[in-house]
Amino acid sequence: MLRGIHKASRNWLGKAVMGVVMGLLVISFAVWGIGDIFRGASSRSVAKVGHTEISIDLFRMSFNDRVQQLSRQVGRPVSPDQARAIGLDRQLLGQMIAEAALDERSRQLGLAVSDAEVARRITEDPTFRGPAGQFDRQRFEQLIRSAGYTEPRFVAEQRRGLLRQQIVGSITADVQAPKAAAEALHRYQSEQRSLEYIVLDRDHAGQVPAPTPEELAKYYEDHKLTFRAPEYRKLVILALTPDETARSVEISAEDVRKAFEAQKARYATPERRRVEQIVFPNADEAAKAAEKLTAGTSFQALAAERGLSEKDVDLGVMAKSDFVDPAIGDAAFALQQGVPSAVVNGRFGPVILRVAAIEPATAKSLPEVEGQIRQELALNRAKETLGTVRDKIEDELASGLRVDEVAKKLGLTVRVIDAVDRSGRDPDGKAIEGLPAGVDIVGSAFNSDVGVENESVTIPGGGYAWFDVAAVTRARDRSLDEVKDRVEARWRDEQVAKLLDTSTKEIVEKVKSGTPLAEVAAAHKLEVKTVAGLTRNAGEAAVSAKAIAEAFSTPKDAVGSAEGANATERVIFRVTDITVPPFDAASAQTKQLSDRVRAAIGEDLFAQYIGRLQDDLGVTINQAGINQALGVTANNQ
Incomplete structure (x- = not known):
């Protein structure tokens, strides 16, 4: 948990949004484990902690932000319903209640952070530094504005975060990791095992006779749900994006020429030089070094004399x-390649320079960048007209037209998807490609129906999408004739697995009774392979993850077995060696392990503190307010 806190606080947005908060699951246990006795928050809030209320609007906004963050993390759109299904709403409320509890306690304790300290933390944040390495106010304002913050709100969030840090630090700062715990963790993580093993695949299962019609029919009936056809929906989608709109924007040659002339520097690369520099502590030493260079000492030899x-x-x-120091830059660009400079009095002391290589300046001509400029101009104009086209589409839809009728009237293109299931696949099981990125059109369509007017969807990065559900094909049981090949293939796989299990059991018993694995392997025309240095988290290894897990539960010289790379493969192994590297209390690895143990202990202490703090302050939860914030009704609760 505390590792998550530290990780989140490394970036400016994490500091602003998270403050210093606890792990979501631990805290949500503290809240939701006793949820039935917490009732009575006002109708304007989702919860109340002491005298602090968490408003419905704040919770709704925070939940939507979290859903978008989750979508970016998993690389695909996540709907609010999906987020609720994995408990994101409970985790978020648990975190917000814990933050409110910390804020209440900091007020009770009279904790404070000066304006100067808050300003120092912000101005020293590397995120807000400009090219010169100094705090850049313009960059600061741009970044917090893009994240939805005003400056006062951002500063207030920083102040609350620093106050929470004071409380967290007072609880966890002096936590120590017992040596025995670090040693046990070292043994668990570092233990290595060596195996000799054989692999049985479907070729060693023998012949599997074709199933009789009766066997196939019975298997189908027993597993009918596996072969059931899902619900499909026919969708009509109208996507309005800058890229799409830009294709129809006409850009004249004169416009391209003017844009090129106005931004010529953008298409030119200035001269660049590889510069070497020796810095001296004072002018006397620099002068002596310059004399040596004049006498014939090379620049490299001079550097070596100074231990560089x-x-x-x-x-x-x-x-x-x-160059941060203009004097150094001017001197470097006045030199000939390979010729050391005289002493240059730089901002940080006297230096001698040498230019090792020169990359000449380059400039692209108009024909070279014409296509790029034309595309950029078209895209910019498309963005300017996007809002106007969107309003026209909304007006036409409001008049009662369908999405396809609006597109035809305005000369736009729609995409028709004849059949898509809830997972975004067609009837052949292939993923539907080319859907608007960053939004869950399919999920929204499955929450709608034929004839229902649907809200437009905002596409991240600019753009909008509209859709109609044109038809619904309900889920149904497929007939045996439709899926006969799939049913037979699955039946065969299960028969192969049963035969391999029988063979595996026989081989394991033989090895256990004293027959060498090599002898058994020869009898079955199998190759004995070996692997050494396996660890529990081996990742990609010669044997399957299931075999590794089983091997670490098997004593030395004992035999075991596990499923291989798939359901029709078995691994039979013998543990030939077990080694554990010596425990070095002073090593970097041990320090990392101790840090992990210490963090886990601090995590437990902090969770207990939050639980007690919530009991002391009193927490009330308004389930009706939560439902209102999330748009949950009695039908989809």
């Missing part, structure tokens, strides 16, 4: 504008 490696003196390839 090639890496120490190399500033990298830089344009003149990249």
Whole structure:
């Protein structure tokens, strides 16, 4: 939990939104485990902690933000219903209640953070630094605005976060990790096992006779749900995006020329130089070094005399504008390649420079960038007209037209998907491609129906989408004739698995009775393989994850078995060696393990503290307010 806190606080948005909060699942247990006795929050809030109320609007906004964050993390749209199904609403409310409890306690304790300290934390955040490495106010305002913050709200969030940190630190700062716990964790993680093993695949199962019609029919009846056809929906989708709109925007050659002339510097690369620099502590030493260079000492030899490696003196390839110190930049770009400079009095002391390589300036011509400029101009104009086209579409839909009728009237293109299931696949099981990115059109369609007017969907990055459900094909049981090949293939796989289980059991018993694995393998025309140094978290390994897990439950010299890479493969193994690297209390690995143990202990202490704090302050939850915030009705609760 505390690891999550520290990780979240590394970026500015995590600091602002999360503050210093506890693990969601632990805290939601503290809240929801006794939810039945918490009632009575006002109708304007979802919960009340002491004298602090969590408003319906704040909870709704926070929940929507979390759903969007989750969608970005998993790389596909997540609907509110899906988020609720995995408990995101409970986790969020648990976190917000815990934050409110910490805020209440900080007020009770009279904790405070000065304006100067809040300002220092913000201005020292690397996220808000500009190209020169200093706090950039314009960048700061742009970033917090893009995240939905005003400056006062952001500063207030930072202040609350710092106050929470004071409480967290007072509870967890002095937690120590017992050596025995770190040693046990070391043994568990570092233990290595070596195996000799054989693999049985479906070729070793022998012949599986074709099923009789009666066997196939019975198997189908017993597993009918497996072969059931899901519900499909026919969708008509109208997507309005800048990229799509830009294709119909005409850009003249004169417009392209003007844009090129106005942004010529953008298409030019300035001269860049690989610069080497030796810095001296004072002018006297710099002057003596310059004399040595004049007498014939090479720049590399001079650097070596001062104990500097090639890496120490190399500033990298830089344009003149990249230099923080203009005096150094001017001097570097006045030098000939390979010729050391005289002493240059830089901002950080006297230096001697050498240019190791020069990359000449380049400039692209109009024909080279014409296509790029034309596309950018079209895209910018498309963005400008997007709102107007959207309003026209909304007006036409409000008049009673269907999505396809609106598209035809306005000269737009719709996409018709004849059949898609809830998972976004067609009847052949293939994923439907080319749907608007970042939104769950399919999920929304399955929450709608034929003839229902649907709200437009905002596409991340700019754009809108509208859809109609044109038809619904209800889920049904497929007949045996429709899925006969699939039913038989599944039946055969199960028969193969049963035969392999029988063979595996016989081989294991033989090895247990004393027959060497190599002898058994030879009798079955199998190759004995070996693998060494397996760990519990081996990841990609010669044997399957199930075999590794089983091997770590098997004593040395004992035999075991497990499923292989798939259901029609078996691994039979013998553990030939078990080793554990020595425990070094001073090693970096041990420090990491101790940190993990300490974090886990601190996590438990903090969870207990939050639970007691909530009891002391009193927590009330308004389920009706939660339902209102999430748009949950009695039918979909």
